[in-house]
Amino acid sequence: xxxxxxxxxxxxxxxxxxxxxxxxxxxxxxxxxxxxxxxxxxxxxxxxxxxxxxxxxxxxxxxxxxxxxxxxxxxxxxxxxxxxxxxxxxxxxxxxxxxxxxxxxxxxxxxxxxxxxxxxxxxxxxxxxxxxxxxxxxxxxxxxxxxxxxxxxxxxxxxxxxxxxxxxxxxxxxxxxxxxxxxxxxxxxxxxxxxxxxxxxxxxxxxxxxxxxxxxxxxxxxxxxxxxxxxxxxxxxxxxxxxxxxxxxxxxxxxxxxxxxxxxxxxxxxxxxxxxxxxxxxxx
Numbered sequence: 072x073x074x075x076x077x078x079x080x081x082x083x084x085x086x087x088x089x090x091x092x093x094x095x096x097x098x099x100x101x102x103x104x105x106x107x108x109x110x111x112x113x114x115x116x117x118x119x120x121x122x123x124x125x126x127x128x129x130x131x132x133x134x135x136x137x138x139x140x141x142x143x144x145x146x147x148x149x150x151x152x153x154x155x156x157x158x159x160x161x162x163x164x165x166x167x168x169x170x171x172x173x174x175x176x177x178x179x180x181x182x183x184x185x186x187x188x189x190x191x192x193x194x195x196x197x198x199x200x201x202x203x204x205x206x207x208x209x210x211x212x213x214x215x216x217x218x219x220x221x222x223x224x225x226x227x228x229x230x231x232x233x234x235x236x237x238x239x240x241x242x243x244x245x246x247x248x249x250x251x252x253x254x255x256x257x258x259x260x261x262x263x264x265x266x267x268x269x270x271x272x273x274x275x276x277x278x279x280x281x282x283x284x285x286x287x288x289x290x291x292x293x294x295x296x297x298x299x300x301x302x303x304x305x306x307x308x309x310x311x312x313x314x315x316x317x318x319x320x321x322x323x324x325x326x327x328x329x330x331x332x333x334x335x336x337x338x339x340x341x342x343x344x345x346x347x348x349x350x351x352x353x354x355x
Contacts, residue, residue, distance in 0.1 A: 079344040089340025092333035099330055103149035112140035114147040115298035123316045133318040135308065141319065145326060148300040152327075155212050155294070155301075156281035159219035164274045166220070167227025172258055172266070174228070175235035186232075189225045197222035201284055202293070210293040218288070219281050230273055234266035268345055272338060279334035286327050302327050 083089040102109060118138035126133045132141040174185040192200065201218040208214035238244065239262065247257050282302075288294040289303020290310075297304070302323045309320030 079341060082344045083337060083340035086340040086343065088336045092336035092340070095329060095333040096337060099149055099326075100153065102146045103153055106143075106146045106150060110140065110143040110146055112143040114139065114144050114300055123312075125316075126318060132322050133316070135305075135319050136312060136316070141305075141322060144300040144305060145302070145322060148302045148305055148323070149326075151212065151295045151299060151301040152282055152285055152289075152303070155216050156219065156278055156285050159216045159285075160223060160274050160278050160281050162216070162220040163223040163277075164227050164270060167224050168231045168263060168266075168270060170224075171228040171231025171233075172235050172263055175232040176239060176254065176258060176262070182232075185228065189228050192225040193229070197280070197284055198287060201288060202291075205288060205293045210296060212295050212299070215285055215288050215294045219284055222284065223277050223281065226273065226277060227270060230270055231266055234269060235262050238262050238265055272342055272345065275341070276335060276338040279331040279338075282327065282331055282334075 084093045116139065118134075121130075121134050121138035122136055124130055124134040124138075130140050130142070132145065135141055135144065170185055170189075174182040197219075200222040201215075204218035204221055205214045208217060244257060244261060247261055252260075285294055285301070286303030286306065289301040290307040292304070292307060294303055295301040305323040306320050306327075309316070309318075309323070312319050
């Protein structure tokens with residue numbers, strides 16, 4: 072298989088930054104999936120006699136205030152943070168694409184209603200929307216997931232609507248109409264597949280923001296509830312111990328930062344391979 076025949080996600084790994092970022096992301100996801108196999112420690116078993124131990128050969132990243140192995144909790148926390156963020160963005164993409172495509176295709180009062188709601192939502196920061204929703208739904212992974220999905224819904228609705236508005240005047244759409252294709256067929260077989268690439272890249276970049284948002288909610292105690300670990304919850308616990316046991320907040324913070332940077336670097340490499348910016352300039 073030649074280099075050009077490789078799919079874009081694989082070609083993005085050929086970029087130096089994209090390769091490093093992709094390697095980190097694969098390692099984090101693999102560690103989250105294989106957490107029970109990789110760690111000999113339980114993430115929720117307290118051992119107070121081992122509390123506040125610095126990094127050592129036995130506990131590579133040290134222990135927290137309850138004597139729990141920090142590396143183990145980081146790996147299990149990856150499960151929480153990545154799954155909550157990923158599922159939330161997936162829900163947001165699916166709902167946003169349906170709303171945006173329907174608004175652009177049918178137009179009229181439905182388009183005006185969707186655009187008004189989206190613009191109103193767009194005027195508020197995601198963290199504010201998420202905080203309001205979590206306050207209504209209640210803390211926990213489910214509430215956090217729904218809050219993040221709604222917070223990013225406007226972004227994907229606007230993007231999908233813009234793509235469909237550009238595509239629906241193309242010749243191949245007119246040809247499909249002249250052949251008797253219905254609305255559902257045109258949307259599902261022609262419009263949405265051609266609008267998918269920019270939305271998916273945007274979704275990947277938004278996943279990095281969603282990880283930060285999930286960590287923020289966890290830091291405030293509104294995300295995953297103890298003893299379930301999350302990166303934000305671990306940083307919250309370590310914030311009061313920054314001078315006594317700085318590793319408790321340092322390592323989760325570093326993992327969040329490096330993971331978000333890796334997502335953005337890989338996303339930039341993927342954008343370059345898909346030439347999305349060039350296509351958007353041509354459409355403009």
